[in-house]
Amino acid sequence: xxxxxxxxxxxxxxxxxxxxxxxxxxxxxxxxxxxxxxxxxxxxxxxxxxxxxxxxxxxxxxxxxxxxxxxxxxxxxxxxxxxxxxxxxxxxxxxxxxxxxxxxxxxxxxxxxxxxxxxxxxxxxxxxxxxxxxxxxxxxxxxxxxxxxxxxxxxxxxxxxxxxxxxxxxxxxxxxxxxxxxxxxxxxxxxxxxxxxxxxxxxxxxxxxxxxxxxxxxxxxxxxxxxxxxxxxxxxxxxxxxxxxxxxxxxxxxxxxxxxxxxxxxxxxxxxxxxxxxxxxxxxxxxxxxxxxxxxxxxxxxxxxxxxxxxxxxxxxxxxxxxxxxxxxxxxxxxxxxxxxxxxxxxxxxxxxxxxxxxxxxxxxxxxxxxxxxxxxxxxxxxxxxxxxxxxxxxxxxxxxxxxxxxxxxxxxxxxxxxxxxxxxxxxxxxxxxxxxxxxxxxxxxxxxxxxx
Amino acid sequence: xxxxxxxxxxxxxxxxxxxxxxxxxxxxxxxxxxxxxxxxxxxxxxxxxxxxxxxxxxxxxxxxxxxxxxxxxxxxxxxxxxxxxxxxxxxxxxxxxxxxxxxxxxxxxxxxxxxxxxxxxxxxxxxxxxxxxxxxxxxxxxxxxxxxxxxxxxxxxxxxxxxxxxxxxxxxxxxxxxxxxxxxxxxxxxxxxxxxxxxxxxxxxxxxxxxxxxxxxxxxxxxxxxxxxxxxxxxxxxxxxxxxxxxxxxxxxxxxxxxxxxxxxxxxxxxxxxxxxxxxxxxxxxxxxxxxxxxxxxxxxxxxxxxxxxxxxxxxxxxxxxxxxxxxxxxxxxxxxxxxxxxxxxxxxxxxxxxx
Numbered sequence: 001x002x003x004x005x006x007x008x009x010x011x012x013x014x015x016x017x018x019x020x021x022x023x024x025x026x027x028x029x030x031x032x033x034x035x036x037x038x039x040x041x042x043x044x045x046x047x048x049x050x051x052x053x054x055x056x057x058x059x060x061x062x063x064x065x066x067x068x069x070x071x072x073x074x075x076x077x078x079x080x081x082x083x084x085x086x087x088x089x090x091x092x093x094x095x096x097x098x099x100x101x102x103x104x105x106x107x108x109x110x111x112x113x114x115x116x117x118x119x120x121x122x123x124x125x126x127x128x129x130x131x132x133x134x135x136x137x138x139x140x141x142x143x144x145x146x147x148x149x150x151x152x153x154x155x156x157x158x159x160x161x162x163x164x165x166x167x168x169x170x171x172x173x174x175x176x177x178x179x180x181x182x183x184x185x186x187x188x189x190x191x192x193x194x195x196x197x198x199x200x201x202x203x204x205x206x207x208x209x210x211x212x213x214x215x216x217x218x219x220x221x222x223x224x225x226x227x228x229x230x231x232x233x234x235x236x237x238x239x240x241x242x243x244x245x246x247x248x249x250x251x252x253x254x255x256x257x258x259x260x261x262x263x264x265x266x267x268x269x270x271x272x273x274x275x276x277x278x279x280x281x282x283x284x285x286x287x288x289x290x291x292x293x294x295x296x297x298x299x300x301x302x303x304x305x306x307x308x309x310x311x312x313x314x315x316x317x318x319x320x321x322x323x324x325x326x327x328x329x330x331x332x333x334x335x336x337x338x339x340x341x342x343x344x345x346x347x348x349x350x351x352x353x354x355x356x357x358x359x360x361x362x363x364x365x366x367x368x369x370x371x372x373x374x375x376x377x378x379x380x381x382x383x384x385x386x387x388x389x390x391x392x393x394x395x396x397x398x399x400x401x402x403x404x405x406x407x408x409x410x411x412x413x414x415x416x417x418x419x420x421x422x423x424x425x426x427x428x429x430x431x432x433x434x435x436x437x438x439x440x441x442x443x444x445x446x447x448x449x450x451x452x453x
Numbered sequence: 454x455x456x457x458x459x460x461x462x463x464x465x466x467x468x469x470x471x472x473x474x475x476x477x478x479x480x481x482x483x484x485x486x487x488x489x490x491x492x493x494x495x496x497x498x499x500x501x502x503x504x505x506x507x508x509x510x511x512x513x514x515x516x517x518x519x520x521x522x523x524x525x526x527x528x529x530x531x532x533x534x535x536x537x538x539x540x541x542x543x544x545x546x547x548x549x550x551x552x553x554x555x556x557x558x559x560x561x562x563x564x565x566x567x568x569x570x571x572x573x574x575x576x577x578x579x580x581x582x583x584x585x586x587x588x589x590x591x592x593x594x595x596x597x598x599x600x601x602x603x604x605x606x607x608x609x610x611x612x613x614x615x616x617x618x619x620x621x622x623x624x625x626x627x628x629x630x631x632x633x634x635x636x637x638x639x640x641x642x643x644x645x646x647x648x649x650x651x652x653x654x655x656x657x658x659x660x661x662x663x664x665x666x667x668x669x670x671x672x673x674x675x676x677x678x679x680x681x682x683x684x685x686x687x688x689x690x691x692x693x694x695x696x697x698x699x700x701x702x703x704x705x706x707x708x709x710x711x712x713x714x715x716x717x718x719x720x721x722x723x724x725x726x727x728x729x730x731x732x733x734x735x736x737x738x739x740x741x742x743x744x745x746x747x748x749x750x751x752x753x754x755x756x757x758x759x760x761x762x763x764x765x766x767x768x769x770x771x772x773x774x775x776x777x778x779x780x781x782x783x784x785x786x787x788x789x790x791x792x793x794x795x796x797x798x799x800x801x802x803x804x805x806x807x808x809x
Contacts, residue, residue, distance in 0.1 A: 017798070022466055101460075178466065250798060260799045340465040347460060363465070371465065377472040377528060378570030383688065383746030384470070392795040396746050415797050423464030430470040431570075437462050 013216055014255040015241035019390045020424045022178050022244055022341065024217060028301045029181045032309040034189055037325060039086050039117060043316030044096050044352040045071070045107040050145040051152045052078035057107060063090045068121030068291055071107060080143045080153045083121075083292030085314035086111045097348045099337050099357065106352075109316065122291040127200060130287075135204035139283065143292045143355075148172060148183075148247065148276035149338055151356030154283070157273060158204045164268040166205040170256055171198050173214035173221065173277040174240070174247035177339025180359040182297040183277045185310045187214065187221035190281050191228045197284030198235050205273045210235045212277065213256045215242040244341060245422040249274040251390055263418050278358065298353055300326055304334045304362035313353055319360060320349035328362060336361040341423050377431035385425035385435060391418050395425035395435045402438035407445050416442055472569075475686045475741075476529035482677035483536045483736065489670050494544035494596065495603025497611040504548045506535030508555035516564040530569050534558055537577035537736060541729055541776070542584065545596040545608035545624070549615040554584040574783045575740045578776050585776070591619055595640050600631050642728045646772040649715035657726040671731040678735035687739050694755020695734035695762075696725050702763045718767060730762055733775040743783040750786075750793040758782040 048054035055072035065071055065084040072082035088111040095103035130138060140155035160166055171194070175183040187194060198210045214221055216239040225237040240246060240255040250261050252274060259270040267274045282293060294315060301308040306327025313322060319335065336343045337351070338359050353360075385395035398414050401407075410416040416439060425435040490498045513531040517524040525531075538555045558580025566572040585592055596608050609627045610619040641652045658671045681687035703724035710716045725731065738744065738758050745754045758778045765774025 020468070022468075254798070263797070263799045265799070336463075336465055338463075340463070342463045343465070344463060345460045345465075361465075371467055374467055374471060375473070378568070380472055380475075380570045380741045381744070381746055382475070382741040383751075384468075386746045386795070387748070391798045393797055394747070394794060397790070414794075415800070418797055418799070421463075427464050427466060428468045428470070430468070430472045430475055432467070432471065434462075436464070440462065 010216055010241060013239055013241045014258070015243055016246065016251040016254040016390055017392065018388055018424075019243040019245060019251070020388050020427055021242075022427060024242070025178045025301075026181050026184070026217065028179065028308040029299050029310055030184055032181075032185070034185050034297055034310045034312055036312045037317075037322065039111050039314060040317050040321040041111055041113065042091070042318070043085055043088075043109040043111060043314060044318060044350070045082060045085070045109060045316040046096065046098055046104045046352065046354060047072055047082065047106060048098075048104055049082070049151060049315070049354040049356065050080050051150065052076075052080075052156075054105065055079060055082045057093055057105075059090045059093075059107065061090055061092055064088070065090060065109065066120055067115075067117055068119040068294055070292060071109075074140060074143075078153060078156055080140060080145060080155075081292065082107075083143055083294050084109065085294040085316055086117055087115045088112045097351050099344060099346055099351050099354065101347060119291065119294070122289045125288060125290050127196075127288050132203050132206065135200065138287055138290075139204070141290070141292070142282070142286045144279060144282055144286070145293075145355050146276055147278035147282065147296060147355065147358065149342070149356050149358060151354070154275065154279055157275065158201070160205055160273075161266070161268055165271055166207050166268055166273045167209070167271045168257060168273075169198065169202050169205060169207045169210040170249075170252055170267075170272055170274045171201075171210060171212040171277055171280050172247060172249065172252050172274055173212055173218070174252060175218070176215060176242075176244045176247040177341055177343070177359070178244075179301045179361050180299045180339050181301070182299045182310055182358045183214075184218050184221055186278055186281050186297060187212075187218065188224045190285075191221075191224045193284035194277055194281045195225065195228050195235055195284070197280035197282065197287075200283050200287055201273065201275055201280060202234070207273060208234060211256050212237040213240055213252055214238075214277075215240060215246055217242040244424065245390055248390065248420060248422060250420070263415070293355060296353070296355065296358070298322070298357065299359040300362070301359065302334075302336075302362040302364075303367065304328065304330050304364040315355055316352045318350050318352050319346065322353070322360065323349065323362070330362065330364070334363050334365075334368065336363065341427070342421065374432040376433065379431055379433060382430060384428040384430065388424040388428045390422060390424060391415070391420070393419055395439075398442075399425075399433055399435045399438055402435075402442050407442040408449075410439075410442055411446055416446070419443075470686070472530075473528045476533060478681060478684060478686050479533050479736070480529055480536065482681050483533065483540070485673045485677060486540060486670065486732070487536060489673050490540060490544070493598040493603075494608070495600065496606065497596075497603070497608040498539075498544045500548055500607065500611060501542060501544065501546060501551055502536065502539040505539035505542075505551050505555040506532055508552045509535030509538065509559050512556050512559040513564065513568075516560065517568075525568055528569060531559060531563075534563070534576045534580075537575075537732075538580045540732060541577065541581050543592060543595055544598075545594065545610040546584075546591055547588075547610055547613035547619050549613065550584060550588050550591060553587070554580040556580075557583040570742055572742055573786075574780055575737050575743050578737060578780055578783075581776055582780065590621075593643075594619075594621070594624070597628070597631060640728065640772070641723075642766065642772040645719050645723065645727070646766070649717065651716060651719055651723055654720070654722040654726055657723065671726045674731045674735050678739075687735075688741075688744070688751055690751045691739045691744060691755045692734040694752050695738050695759040696730070698756040698759030699730060699734075699763050700725050700759075702760050703767075706763070706767060724763060724766070728766075728773045729775040733762075733779055734758070737775075738779050738782060743786055745786050745789045745793070747790055747793040747795055749795070750789040753789050753793065754782050754786065757785060 053075040096106040098104040144154040145151040558576040562576030562579030609623040613619040682689040704721035706718040761778035
């Protein structure tokens with residue numbers, strides 16, 4: 001921190017208003033090159049790993065599948081296909097535990113132990129020859145979803161709404177969540193694929209330029225990307241200030257091109273298309289081979305794990321398998337899927353890694369108990385949440401209203417629905433009031449009410 | 454491997470501050486001011502501080518027990534109130550009166566509203582306002598600092614028996630025994646207002662003149678405030694707005710002084726260093742509970758307090774206006790909050806039309 005205060009360049013870089021500075025904790029894994037983990041004996045592949053309609057299984061129980069083969073198809077436009085992450089045999093199609101909680105329909109795949117696990121599926125294509133209009137279909141065929149965590153089907157973002165013109169593609173490499181380093185390593189190690197994917201995305205949405213944005217705690221990534229750019233390239237890379245939640249697309253749009261995405265709108269409303277670096281990298285890798293998403297990089301990190309690092313794992317790998325391989329001795333209680341600010345806890349270690357999961361954070365007993373022992377106080381009006389909220393909402397006032405269950409007033413007068421649940425308010429609150437948790441409840445009550453009426 | 458499942462929602466990290474930690478650090482920041490007060494006024498100041506803190510903490514504890522809730526004294530906020538009550542009273546203030554003021558500050562100023570977080574006014578100032586109305590003479594009786602026997606004996610008024618008036622004759626004899634030249638019993642503010650004598654601003658800044666127990670050293674108050682602001686436990690905008698607006702407004706009046714004769718209006722430097730303005734701006738206007746939360750609101754609130762202080766001092770019947778200025782600012786806080794809701798990200802109507 002202290003050296004940053006002296007770094008004038010840091011303050012000249014773009015940023016958004018307000019936000020917070022949680023301890024970065026990236027040192028566990030930032031310097032660790034991406035490694036491949038062994039294949040697990042069994043994969044669990046939920047048919048719903050994305051926002052939208054679940055995929056429809058194309059395989060039967062007992063059927064043999066080859067690595068990379070499509071095993072489920074997209075059901076409609078807002079849906080994606082699923083590909084076999086390993087060669088093996090379909091053991092069952094049944095309900096299995098998922099990260100979100102409920103049991104979901106999943107394909108259970110027994111992996112062939114002696115198989116060389118080569119990807120034989122796929123054909124080389126000349127991406128430059130694909131017309132822009134066909135790119136959307138090509139992207140959907142890869143099964144790609146937003147790999148930053150939202151898991152929104154990528155091809156849907158490529159359909160530009162009528163009346164909107166996208167002039168700039170923003171590639172989000174901020175990775176503002178503490179601990180996580182997958183995007184950081186991808187930018188360093190696979191910069192060429194990232195830039196290739198970025199060009200494909202630009203073509204698909206008809207943008208004239210693209211900016212890859214990252215936080216200034218990843219300047220080595222900036223150098224790595226710059227090394228693969230042409231002189232006077234339409235793709236550029238830019239560092240912004242390290243601050244949470246810089247990785248939110250609204251914050252990134254503000255920091256990189258100083259545009260505010262209007263309340264309730266998509267980035268396309270201000271001429272932007274925003275994609276995650278991991279997504280862009282995968283496009284650069286998969287489209288030229290006409291393959292699907294079968295694996296992803298996951299940061300396994302935190303004080304509770306023996307060998308933290310950045311690992312390539314097949315989609316569907318049970319968390320338990322990864323943790324056992326890396327020296328973990330705690331329980332599900334210590335585990336967070338995703339980052340510490342927005343990630344979720346899981347009910348079972350048999351939950352699989354899905355397309356949107358970029359991190360496993362393992363806390364230790366000490367951290368958990370300090371957190372749990374925080375005493376609740378009444379709101380003392382300190383305004384820390386008001387100064388932290390990146391959306392410039394008033395969490396202080398909304399917290400008081402939530403206490404009295406005035407959820408509708410919160411939405412009507414205090415812009416509740418503009419809250420994207422980054423958790424900055426709960427993080428800073430000295431009274432340990434669960435503000436963002438209140439807001440989630442309020443939103444869901446409002447949604448239920450709206451659906452009922 | 455055990456499967457004890459505990460599902461929590463994000464965020465899983467917490468910032469470093471907690472309410473009791475903030476309050477504890479405010480107490481730390483007030484300690485140098487308190488110690489200076491003891492150094493300056495001796496045993497009496499010490500007794501005043503101890504009494505006030507004990508009564509504040511005791512009152513809060515008593516009311517919590519009475520209402521059958523967990524005692525909230527461990528959050529340290531009652532200690533702050535206790536210290537502040539002592540620091541804004543004259544050093545020779547009778548202890549029983551100080552106890553009443555301290556009781557009123559917690560009971561009426563805080564507990565009646567629902568305790569920490571719900572009080573509308575700064576509790577310490579509620580206590581002081583009560584004392585000002587109830588004990589008009591003792592609260593305007595000032596003692597000189599640095600009396601040579603201050604660590605050996607009390608100021609005579611300090612030990613007044615409960616419910617009796619202080620013995621001012623004994624006090625006069627005591628003051629005369631000190632043999633201090635030119636001591637009039639008036640504070641610099643009173644001298645300025647009624648006799649148009651302006652004392653040296655540097656002395657005010659360092660705090661070597663007659664004043665309330667803890668208002669004398671602007672320097673120590675500022676240092677305490679800087680410490681808190683640096684630790685992000687104090688909103689620096691409020692003292693800046695209060696002192697800045699008081700400085701500018703009194704500066705404007707200062708320029709209107711007649712060219713000959715005694716000055717009517719004090720210099721802006723005198724304004725910000727004299728009386729309770731510094732202590733009020735740094736430690737009382739910034740009371741989180743009773744100050745606004747919105748970014749624009751805190752500026753309006755600070756400027757309101759700074760300007761009101763100057764107006765009361767220059768044109769009101771009193772020579773000191775900080776207390777009422779802050780109480781009025783507190784009263785305006787809900788309104789200020791309401792009128793200054795921040796403009797949220799992406800909320801401009803213009804942009805929406807452009808996008809549509």
